[in-house]
Amino acid sequence: MSNTERLLLSGNEAVARAALDCGVSLGTAYPGTPSTEILENFSLLGGKAQWAPNEKVALEVGIGAAFAGARVLVTMKHVGLNVAADPLFTVAYTGVSGALVIVSADDPGMASSQNEQDNRHYGRAAGVVILEPSDSQQAYDLMREGLEISHRWQMPVILRMTTRICHSKTIVTPGEKNLPTEAPNFERDVTGRVMIPAYARPAHRKLRAKLAEIEKWNESCALNEVFEQDKTLGIICSGISYMHVREAAPEASILKLTMTYPLPLEKIRKFVDSVQRCMVIEEGDPYLAQCIRAAGMEVEDKDPMYRFGELNVTRVKRILAGDNTPEAAPPKGKPPQLCIGCPHRNVFETLSKHGCIVAGDIGCYTLGVLPPFEAMDSCVCMGASIGVGLGLRHVLPDEQAKKVVSVIGDSTFVHSGITGMVEMMYNQPKTGHVLMILDNSTTAMTGLQEHPGTGRTLDHQPTHQLDYEKLANAIGIERVFVVDPFKNMEDLDKILVESLASEQPTLIVTRRPCLLVSKKIKQYQEKANQTCQS
C-alpha cells in the first residue's frame, strides 16, 4: 500500500516513522543533540513519547515496557549512553520479551557536544548488537530490522547513528506496516530477570551463546553488502563513511558493514582475500580496523590524524592517497552567543563582577564562559557542577573556597543535579556552598524541550511540576532564594554576596523564562485552559 510513497526525511524522522510503522508502544528519552527530534517526531506522528529526567531512567522505563512484551524505542545522544550504561550492561543479560531498540546518536566532530566518544565500543563492552545506518532509508530499515533482531533473540539492540545521519535529509520509501500481534502481558521469569549472582552467572553464558548465534547469522544475512568492482582496491566501511567512500573512490570494491557488532569476520576475511589492497575507512576510533587486525587479517587504515572530527569526501581521498600533510584549518565562523536579552546574561555578569570561581555545567549557559562574561571555570558533564564545586570547596584555602559557586540549568539539575544537592548537605564543606539553579523554564540548549520542572509533558500537556525550593528544603537546605535575574538584578547581586558571606549551604534559583520559550509557554497555557473549559 505505502510502497510507492517517496519521502524526503532526516534520519531522525525516518527512525520515528519506522517506529510508528512497527507499532512501537512507547518511546522514551532525554533530549540531546543530534537525537532529540526522533521522539518529537514520533509524538507528532501519534506515537506515545515521553521525556524522562535522564537517560538512565529513560532506559529503565524502556526495559520495564519491553519486559512486559512491548516494542520500545529509547533514544539518547552518545554521552547519554554513559548515564544509561548501568542498566545497559545488565539488560544485555536479562534480555527482553518484546523488543528494545536503543538509539545512540554520536557526534563526531562535536557539533554540539563535550566529547566525541565512539559508542560502537559499547557493543563489544556490553555484548549488544550494533547497527549502523548510512542514510535515512537505512535508518528507517534498520529501526525495523533492530526490532526484529531484538525480538528474535530477546535482547536489546543499539542503533548507532551520527550527526550527519540524524540531521541529513535523504529519500525514504517506507515499508508495509508491521504491527505486533500480541498485546503486552506480564509473565513471570524470575531467573531470567532477577540478576542475583546465582541467576546472573547463567545469564552471562546465555548472552554469549546468543551473540555467537547472531554472529553466525550476520555472516550470511543481507545486512552487510559487498560491491565487487576493481579488485586492486577494496574498502571496508560503515555508516556515513560508506557514502563518502562511494564518491571518493567510485571504482573501488566495497564491503559495507551494517551490523558492526558482532562482526561477520568470515565475510570480512573473504573480502580482504579477494582484493589486492584492503583499507578500512571509518569515522572516529579505529574500531573496525582493530577488530579486523585482531582476527589476524592484514588491512590498512587511516592515519591517527583522521581520528579527530568528521570524515568527508576530501578527507577520504586524502586517506586513500596516504596524504598525512597538515589539513587547512576550517575557516572561522562567528561563534554562538547568549541571545541578547537572555536571562542567563545577568547571572554571569553578577558572578563575574564578584570574581567567583564558577563550577559550571552544560546548557545554553555554558556560553557564560565566553567574553564578555568569562565567568565559568569548569564544565565536565551534565550535573558535574555541584560535585566539582564541592570538591573545590573541600580542599581550597578558605579565601578561595568561599568564592566557589556551582551553576546549573533547570533541566540539567533534574537530569543529574539532585544527588549532588544531597551530597552538598551530607558532606558539607566548612565554608558552606552556593548552588544556583538557572531556571529558564525549558531545556533551551537542545531546542526548548519540556522536563519535570516545567510541569508539562513532551507534547506540552500539563502534568505535575517539580518544586526545586521544596526539594531543597526536604534535603535540608534552609537558605533558599528565588529571584528574577532580569527584573531584579540588584536583588540577585545582594543575595549572592550575602550567601557567599554566610558560609551556609544556599540555593539560589534564578527564575525567568528563556526568551524563545516565553511566548510558547503562553500558548501552551491558553490551550490547556481551553481544554479544561470545554
Place this chain on the structure above:
Amino acid sequence: MKNNKVTNVVFAGLGGQGVLKASDIMSEAAFATGSDVKKSEIHGMSQRGGSVSSDVRFGEEVSSPMVPSGEADYLVVLSSDQVENNRAMLKPNGVLITPDSIDVSQLPNKRSINVALLGMLSSHLEIDEKTWMDAIRGNLSEKLHEINEQAFALGRQTRQG
C-alpha cells in the same frame, strides 16, 4: 555513475536568518522534480546567532550528503559578513549569491531575504516556478505565503534584469 551530474548548493549565514529554511525549500523543490536529493546541515548551538551552513545536493544519484570544499556550483550567503569564511566552498566559476544585489527596500519584510535569494538562485536552475512556489508554501505558515512569494519574485527578477 560517470555521467551523473550532481548540482551542489551551499547556504550560509547566521543563526536565526533562515538558512535552514532556505535549504529545506531548495531540497524540496529538487525532490519534487524526481531527482535524488540529499540535504545536510549542522545545527545545535546555531540558534544563538553563530555561523550556520547547509548543503543541498541533487542529481541522478547523490552519495555523500556534504558538498566537498571547492565544489559548490552555487554559494548562497544570507549575511554579507559570512561570505569570506564560506568562499572556499565555491568551485572556480561557481556563482555567489548575496543580499548585496537585492534592493532590500523593496522587500515586504526583511526577514524574507532568504526566499528572495532563492528567487535569484532559481533563475540559474531548471526547476519550474510552480514547483518553487509549492515548496515555499509547504515550508511556511499560510500567513507568510504572500510576502514570501513577493520576495521570491523580486529575487528572480533581480537576476533576470
